[in-house]
Amino acid sequence: MVRRVEQNLDRLWTRLAPFRRGPFKQDAFTSPLHSRKTAAILGIALGVSFTVCFLTGLLSHLIQHPPGWFLWPSRPAGLYRVTQGLHVATGIAAIPLLGAKLWTVFPRLFLWPPVENAAHALERLSLLPLVGGSVFLLVSGLNNIALWYPWEFFFPAAHYWAAWITVGALVVHVGAKGSITSALLRRQLPDPPAAPGGMSRRSFLASVAGAAGLVTLATAGQTVRPLRRLSLLAPRDPGVGPQGFPVNKTARSAVVTQSATDPQWRLIVEGRVGRPLSLSLADLRAMEQREVILPIACVEGWSATARWRGVPVQDLLALAGSPEQAEVTAESLQPRGLYRKSELNRLHAADADTLVALEVNGEPLHLEHGYPARIMGPNRPGVMQTKWLAKLVVS
Numbered sequence: 001m002v003r004r005v006e007q008n009l010d011r012l013w014t015r016l017a018p019f020r021r022g023p024f025k026q027d028a029f030t031s032p033l034h035s036r037k038t039a040a041i042l043g044i045a046l047g048v049s050f051t052v053c054f055l056t057g058l059l060s061h062l063i064q065h066p067p068g069w070f071l072w073p074s075r076p077a078g079l080y081r082v083t084q085g086l087h088v089a090t091g092i093a094a095i096p097l098l099g100a101k102l103w104t105v106f107p108r109l110f111l112w113p114p115v116e117n118a119a120h121a122l123e124r125l126s127l128l129p130l131v132g133g134s135v136f137l138l139v140s141g142l143n144n145i146a147l148w149y150p151w152e153f154f155f156p157a158a159h160y161w162a163a164w165i166t167v168g169a170l171v172v173h174v175g176a177k178g179s180i181t182s183a184l185l186r187r188q189l190p191d192p193p194a195a196p197g198g199m200s201r202r203s204f205l206a207s208v209a210g211a212a213g214l215v216t217l218a219t220a221g222q223t224v225r226p227l228r229r230l231s232l233l234a235p236r237d238p239g240v241g242p243q244g245f246p247v248n249k250t251a252r253s254a255v256v257t258q259s260a261t262d263p264q265w266r267l268i269v270e271g272r273v274g275r276p277l278s279l280s281l282a283d284l285r286a287m288e289q290r291e292v293i294l295p296i297a298c299v300e301g302w303s304a305t306a307r308w309r310g311v312p313v314q315d316l317l318a319l320a321g322s323p324e325q326a327e328v329t330a331e332s333l334q335p336r337g338l339y340r341k342s343e344l345n346r347l348h349a350a351d352a353d354t355l356v357a358l359e360v361n362g363e364p365l366h367l368e369h370g371y372p373a374r375i376m377g378p379n380r381p382g383v384m385q386t387k388w389l390a391k392l393v394v395s
């Protein structure tokens with residue numbers, strides 16, 4: 001049955017051959033830069049950047065939506081800053097790599113015969129999610145770091161599922177092109193010579209590597225402090241904002257301007273505790289304070305180190321008579337929104353540096369940074385350092 005379909009296909013392509021026009025014509029593309037070896041080298045660079053990007057993205061997802069088997073440690077304190085910085089840097093480096101790869105291989109989309117057999121058809125079909133998914137991930141990721149959402153869908157879920165689809169298609173692609181890639185790189189397959197007077201492959205690849213390096217350097221300064229002055233393309237300068245660092249969610253957009261400045265504000269500690277607490281700002285200030293230097297590391301890739309001062313969550317749990325190894329849900333005054341709550345797993349809740357922070361860099365928290373109190377702990381994504389704290393619920 002399959003054999004018959006393949007024979008019929010062969011006949012169809014032979015009949016259609018005289019009608020090949022434009023890009024379908026034989027030798028329609030003359031540049032030797034459209035070679036398979038260039039595709040293979042760029043493929044490897046893309047494979048590495050997509051793998052790092054996928055793994056660090058998956059990690060960020062697990063930290064924010066931990067399944068039962070996953071316990072994210074609170075140490076080293078700056079680990080998330082590194083993994084998420086890498087996620088954004090490899091995603092940005094992949095933009096010129098993907099552009100160059102697609103330019104190199106696009107003549108192959110007009111291959112003749114278009115489909116040879118069932119396996120070839122499947123492999124070609126997998127290019128649709130591979131190319132579509134890659135472009136979607138890089139464009140939506142870039143929009144996200146610029147905090148520009150010109151769409152209706154929910155970014156994290158769309159980005160997450162697109163990543164799985166793309167990586168699935170990438171596995172199929174590497175399966176199909178793995179042996180040819182290795183043969184090309186070991187010079188076991190012929191490669192077209194450079195065109196006289198044309199650009200050599202070496203110069204082409206050097207330009208692509210240069211472009212990838214340049215865009216990465218020009219954005220990495222949003223998390224790598226010494227590169228800050230080179231950060232021409234970074235959407236955020238980590239040194240700009242109230243009290244010296246940026247704000248993602250404003251008090252106005254979170255609808256907390258009144259509740260956070262209400263003198264009647266209380267921090268409630270409740271749940272699995274012996275003595276539920278209701279503490280005013282003065283009560284919290286009267287407790288023993290701890291000062292820590294910690295980075296605030298945002299999922300969008302920027303990070304900034306600051307000096308935080310406040311009451312260790314551990315001390316509040318002890319005061320409330322909470323059991324050992326407790327987990328805590330921190331709730332914000334924010335009335336709505338997916339990020340109005342965050343989880344402190346048992347390691348984060350027990351870390352002496354996890355604070356109910358009242359001050360930053362020697363001043364009471366600015367309203368935009370979570371006044372009167374916010375969570376600030378080591379090795380947590382910025383979005384989980386809950387601002388405008390209202391409650392700690394122990395479980």
Ligand code: HEM
Nearest residue numbers: 036039040043044046047105108127130131134174177181
């Ligand atoms: C996001 C990553 C990638 C994308 C979007 C992508 C896209 C493509 C496309 C559209 C083609 C042309 C279709 C074809 O020749 O059948 C192609 C060809 C090719 N790719 Fe990739 N690719 C990626 C990663 C990789 C990786 C990781 C490798 C290396 C293992 C690789 C090696 C190749 C090779 C050698 C060819 C030419 C094959 C031939 O002439 O038969 N690609 N790629």
